[in-house]
Amino acid sequence: MERFESESLPLMPGQKVQAKVLCHHPWGVIVEIAGYENAGLSASVDMIGQFSETTSSYDELLALFPPIGSQIDAVIQQINRWHPPVSVRLSIRPADLESLARRCDFCGETTTLSPGGDALVLDSRSHEGPGSHTIIAHRHCLAERIRPENGGERARAWKIGKMHEGS
Template sequence: MQRFDSVGGDLVVGTTVRATIISHERWGGSARVLGHETVSASVDAGAIDSLSGRPRALPEEYPPVSEQVDAVVQEISRYHPPVWIRLTMRAADLHEFSSPCGCCGQLTILSPGGDGVTVDVRSSEGPGCASFAAHRSCLAGRLNPRLQRRPRPGQHRGPRPTNALRERERTVLTAAATAGRTPKNARDHLHAHPAIAHG
């Protein structure tokens, strides 16, 4: 199965790129991102600063055709083909680009060094990729703590826990909860006394 959504896989929302304006349209302009010329790209008039102070730039305020400009990747549409890159040229976005967090709804900074990341969601059932922005802290608060401590490549993982061990740990955690222990303290107690886990 060929996945069209792998095109431009090294592009990330919030990164600054160089782009060439290739045409002017009433809604904005078409562009080509340097290094990704095979992927269609565009910049909406609302993502171009207007010298006249309008919310959307006038056609005469667009950068000239064939001019290279700095832009920020605002969105990469990979849900349906073809893949499409949406750019912003606003000075404020070039300085710091933000987007609503998919978890809490507040703005998160996706520029390098910011507090946000872009999450891509794909399925083995077929091509197509959905994406959303999220605060790192929002994701950390929702992910299973064990996933955040996965061993690095080459690091010893140790034996996989058996079903009996998992069941025994659940029993210990349940008992600890009734005794007033937090799950974390209960796990620490369990790991410090392996005899409890093995019966």
């Protein structure tokens, strides 16, 4: 089976990336994520969604658009791998670059995706065909939902991504 999303699997919400601005649209910018130029994905920054509440006019909003050809720092907000092309939504909000937070898909409370945060990013896939779905969860929300008799997997949920003592 051909999986269109395979090249994008290393990308996940909360991850910081570099991107090149390719073009402007009335709503935002299309970008190319460094290192994924030929991965068959589409990436964008929704400038209206990110900055319309903090600007008083469309001209003020337009002034925030990064210039075409510029390199920008961004954080992955969302990835859609349901169908090709993979679609990546980026944020350039300073607060998100510092610490990206989203709602846990289990409990609905806010969880931090940035390094040092309490979130886990899960990708669900099927053997039946391509495509995947990203689930954001508090570490404890996932660990507590794993059956108690499956202690190894519970322990891994608590430890995955954390540095081991002494390393």
